[in-house]
Amino acid sequence: MKTLLKFGSLLGLMLTIYPPVMFYMGDVDLDRMKWSMGIGMVLWFVTAPFWINKSSAQGK
Template sequence: MKILLKLLSFSGLLLTIAPPIIYFFGGMEMDSMKLWMLIGMIAWMASAPFWVNKKKQAVG
């Protein structure tokens, strides 16, 4: 489950970072960029709190 949350979190970060770069190079419209960044932000905010800054469980 933790791996799935990390995958979703990093996908959200990618969706927050990539659209402005694509927009800068002319490959995307402003409205599309904003939509993808919103989706990325929601994915990050919904998944990151469950694994960021969590202490690892002791084995044994």
């Protein structure tokens, strides 16, 4: 479960960082960039609190 949450968090971060770069390069339009970043933000805030700052002893 923790691995799945980490993967979701990583995907959320990628959806937050990658679209502005693509917008700067001219590959995506502003609306698509905003939607992608919004989805990434929600995904990050939903998944990250469940595994960040947890010791490995708590997960076992």
